[in-house]
Amino acid sequence: MTDYDSSNIFNKIIKGEMSAHKVFENDDAIAMMDIFPQSRGHLLVIPKAPSRNLLDADPTALAQVMPLVQKLAIALKAALKPDGIRLVQYNEAPAGQSVFHLHFHLIPVYEGEELGRHGQGKADDTELAELARSIAAQLN
Template sequence: MSYDSSNIFARILRGEIPAHRVYEDETALVMMDIFPQSRGHTLVIPKAPSRNLLDADPAALSAVMPLVQRIANALKAATGADGIRLAQFNEAPAGQTVFHLHFHLIPVYEGMALAPHAGGKADDAELAELAKAIAAAL
């Protein structure tokens, strides 16, 4: 399958749809997941167009992975999480719902179960507050 530039993340990258932005540089956009699995669930979205890991340019991957690590550390500091889960889905049978490469950074809290992937929508005010806290921890 080929890349579809009308996917929601491509539209967010072009500024057509609002998002709770945490950070942005030439390689990627970092934003809050509006359907979080836990408090602070964050997405790192490479700007280079690719459907997922399977068709991504290796140079784009190597450019974005240090940012994934940097955001994970800031996320852990800002939320007080006990750990961070990194998830990335490739094609619908594997759980991918938006067909633009992206990395989920999901805070894990001891004794708290994660919500289902793409479960309930989070409160916008809470997402805005979390985005600011994570950005400040960078």
């Protein structure tokens, strides 16, 4: 695998070395609230298999995580009632990637509200925990 640095923050969260506002976790992936959200309810879906991004990801890992991306988008829509959901995935720094472990952004879009900039403006931890619980409740 090309240039994968296992000390990245997402790998630390996967290994339990750092905390996160988790929405879902299984053997293949973890879903959590983005602490620098572009909108209320911004989720990250992170495959546990190590890869820098989509360009070096194992196709098997992608096949396992994409149904989860869909399931979480449906739960997000049910919990927060956004007008739409944007799916974003960045590959390399010039494209906007800031954490070099493959991850997918599920960004709720609310009519008439501008999205925040990627990676800026830390959210309130209490609100993130509440949002995580609300979205997780829709998975059951």
